Amino acid sequence: MSRSLPALARFLPALGVMGAIFLLSHQPATDLPPLFPHFDKLAHFSIYGLLAATLVGAVPPDLRRRRPWAAAGAIVLWCLAYGIADEFHQSFIPGRSPSLADIGADTLGAIVVSLGALVFRQPSEKTGEETG
Incomplete structure (x- = not known):
């Protein structure tokens, strides 16, 4: 049981970022400030990069060390799935629409x-030995 709590605790930052993404996506388009062209793509790149960074921290250190490609692939797939779900969610928000870009x-x-x-x-x- 004591090993489960630290593992769960490692996922809390990722859950926080996912919650922030959900809340930002839930804003109607009329509530969004006008920004320079393509800023939204930079914002998407950055926030999902942050989500990936929090997921890197959630992966057990020995797995990060032994199977870095597998860990990276799983993280990218998780972010892709969450991005698709987020775009679907936006399709129900006034003035927002899903986007492959x-x-x-x-x-x-x-x-x-x-x-x-x-x-x-x-x-x-x-x-080297990693802690976490």
Whole structure:
């Protein structure tokens, strides 16, 4: 039981980011401030990169070390699935509509962060002991 609590605690930041994404997506388009062109794609890239970073922290350290490609793939798939669900959710919000470009920006942010954090690390990080 004591091992389950730390594992669950590692997912709390990801749940917080997912909650923030849901709340931001739930805003009607009329409540959104006008921003420079394509800012929304940068925002999607950034917030899903943040989601991927929190999911990296949720993966057990030994798995991150032993199977970085598998961990990165699982994180990207999770972010992709959440992005698709988020776009579906937006289809019910006044003035909002689903967008494949948004899903692409979400997924790209997750790919960049998860690969950077898990696969393309410094050699000393790959062999050294990790805490967490």
